[in-house]
Amino acid sequence: MKRCVVIGSGLGGLSTAVVLARHGWTVTVLEQGTQAGGCLQSFVRKGTKFETGMHFIGSADPGQTLHRLLRFLGIDGLPLSRLDPTAYDVVRLEGEDFAFANGREAFVETLACSFPHERDGLHRYFDGVEQVAAASSLHSLNASPSALARSMEMQTRSVNEVVASIIADPLLQRVLVGNLPLYAGRRDRTPFATHAFITDFYNKSAFRIAGGSDRICALLLEQLQQQGGRILTRSRAERITCNDHQATGVTTADHFYPADLVVAAIHPRRLLDLLPDTPLLRPAYRRRINALPETVGSFTVYLRFHPDRLPYLNRNYYVYDHGGPWDCEAYTDADWPRGFLYLHLCHEANPQYAQAAEIISYLRFDDVARWQGTHIGRRGPDYEAFKDAHAERLIAAVERAFPGTRAAIADIYTSSPLTYLDYTGTERGSLYGVEKDLTLGAACHVQHRTRIPNVLLTGQNVNSHGMLGTLVGTMVTCSDLIGTERLYAEIRDAGHE
Ligand SMILES: Cc1cc2nc3c(=O)[nH]c(=O)nc-3n(C[C@H](O)[C@H](O)[C@H](O)COP(=O)(O)OP(=O)(O)OC[C@H]3O[C@@H](n4cnc5c(N)ncnc54)[C@H](O)[C@@H]3O)c2cc1C
Numbered sequence: 001m002k003r004c005v006v007i008g009s010g011l012g013g014l015s016t017a018v019v020l021a022r023h024g025w026t027v028t029v030l031e032q033g034t035q036a037g038g039c040l041q042s043f044v045r046k047g048t049k050f051e052t053g054m055h056f057i058g059s060a061d062p063g064q065t066l067h068r069l070l071r072f073l074g075i076d077g078l079p080l081s082r083l084d085p086t087a088y089d090v091v092r093l094e095g096e097d098f099a100f101a102n103g104r105e106a107f108v109e110t111l112a113c114s115f116p117h118e119r120d121g122l123h124r125y126f127d128g129v130e131q132v133a134a135a136s137s138l139h140s141l142n143a144s145p146s147a148l149a150r151s152m153e154m155q156t157r158s159v160n161e162v163v164a165s166i167i168a169d170p171l172l173q174r175v176l177v178g179n180l181p182l183y184a185g186r187r188d189r190t191p192f193a194t195h196a197f198i199t200d201f202y203n204k205s206a207f208r209i210a211g212g213s214d215r216i217c218a219l220l221l222e223q224l225q226q227q228g229g230r231i232l233t234r235s236r237a238e239r240i241t242c243n244d245h246q247a248t249g250v251t252t253a254d255h256f257y258p259a260d261l262v263v264a265a266i267h268p269r270r271l272l273d274l275l276p277d278t279p280l281l282r283p284a285y286r287r288r289i290n291a292l293p294e295t296v297g298s299f300t301v302y303l304r305f306h307p308d309r310l311p312y313l314n315r316n317y318y319v320y321d322h323g324g325p326w327d328c329e330a331y332t333d334a335d336w337p338r339g340f341l342y343l344h345l346c347h348e349a350n351p352q353y354a355q356a357a358e359i360i361s362y363l364r365f366d367d368v369a370r371w372q373g374t375h376i377g378r379r380g381p382d383y384e385a386f387k388d389a390h391a392e393r394l395i396a397a398v399e400r401a402f403p404g405t406r407a408a409i410a411d412i413y414t415s416s417p418l419t420y421l422d423y424t425g426t427e428r429g430s431l432y433g434v435e436k437d438l439t440l441g442a443a444c445h446v447q448h449r450t451r452i453p454n455v456l457l458t459g460q461n462v463n464s465h466g467m468l469g470t471l472v473g474t475m476v477t478c479s480d481l482i483g484t485e486r487l488y489a490e491i492r493d494a495g496h497e
Helices: 011-022 065-073 104-114 116-134 145-155 159-166 170-176 192-204 214-226 268-274 283-290 381-401 417-424 438-444 466-482 484-495
Strands: 002-007 025-030 042-045 048-051 080-082 089-093 096-100 206-209 230-232 239-242 247-251 256-258 261-264 297-305 316-320 339-347 350-363 409-415 455-457
Touching: 002 011, 002 247, 002 256, 011 025, 011 065, 011 214, 011 261, 011 466, 048 339, 048 350, 065 192, 065 466, 065 484, 089 170, 096 104, 104 116, 104 170, 116 145, 116 159, 116 170, 116 192, 145 192, 159 170, 159 192, 192 466, 214 230, 239 268, 247 261, 261 268, 268 283, 268 455, 297 381, 297 417, 316 381, 339 381, 350 381, 381 409, 455 466, 466 484
Parallel strands: 002 025, 002 261, 025 230, 089 316, 261 455
Antiparallel strands: 042 048, 080 206, 089 096, 239 247, 247 256, 297 350, 297 409, 316 339, 339 350
């Protein structure tokens, strides 16, 4: 038995802990917060549950990629509620709705109703999405060399460039990138591959997590405990201790946890904070990590509705008032919000009506930086006024798009990038951690291996963010310890129905 300390109990930390515990490691997970889960946390106000960072997932039908991973992790009992397969995502542009339907044919034909002259282009676009997704890490053991080469190419070409090379209609080009907020995509910077993974993930099938995303956390914790692992909340890792060659353990405020392996499921910059003076990390490595770009942060309004007022919308809306999906992060004070993601949450007992909704829009960290260092709930009246004013602007935008919403609102809650900084330790409260920016090439790639042989990284910054992206990162990190062939064989075996 070898001792492993995992720092951070988000999806990345917990899934890595489960896999390692199953393979004979004695695992302790240290979590700084009072609750486990990181972005898997839900919170309850007046009996209504809200999501913080996992609103919907995809590819979870039997045989699909995420379903295989959930089975492998032993959490495929996760209760799911399917989004409308004829319109799981709706992009509202220039006042018109454009739906994304599940499955290739339905996706193409639904959009071809509005863009019949682009039917061939839509097929070619879909080919591109599927080919890139099929060559991603989880599939790559079976992927052909030509698929891998295509995938590599799509890491170096931007979403806008590839879409414009396939689709001539400028409105359809904008519609197809309507889901940009799911990866905080930026013009000329975000690789087409990032867009393709996420579009393919949800196009295969799309679900909310019935009962809240904290169910994922609860199921992972159950698995961890069954394998003899443990989690300690209110246990902030403050330092990783090293000898001349490697790490020897992790220190919290009041305890030292000896370790043969340390897995940091936190932002790589936070890992550097835990290793302030070891010569094992060279200055060039520190400089590179410190220079990593971050995705933009977000401002979210959580609405609790009066019961039985608003019919439940079983889909996500991406609404753009100012031209379209691109450059929404470059807002000015005068034109914020340039766009928002609007989604309903329903009561399982009464699914015709929305119980709650969330409105998510970009907000740059600099807008709230002056309150950094203040405490949650005690940041002062000027911060409250800032949040109220932003909430009002978002609610007004929703009311314009969905008249009648305001009258159904019972309570309003909000969060800003500071909330995420304090709850998850994500650098500058960014939505998805480190940004994939093709103009920086390998400089924005986070290796799971650090310069210290027994300190590894896992979580959304290795590989990619999101339910699938983070779990693929877990597989990358764990396969290094367990063996790629063995791990992938276990995933394949678990996937057999
Ligand atoms: C607003 C929002 C909406 C999203 N919606 C979706 C969605 O609908 N679908 C989807 O697939 N993905 C979504 N995502 C992305 C997804 O939630 C994340 O990519 C994923 O959950 C990240 O998991 P993680 O383990 O890497 O990090 P985190 O969840 O951030 O976990 C990191 C954990 O480490 C802890 N920690 C940090 N420092 C220390 C320390 N020193 N000691 C101990 N503990 C520490 C933190 O408290 C935290 O619990 C969303 C994200 C956001 C922010």
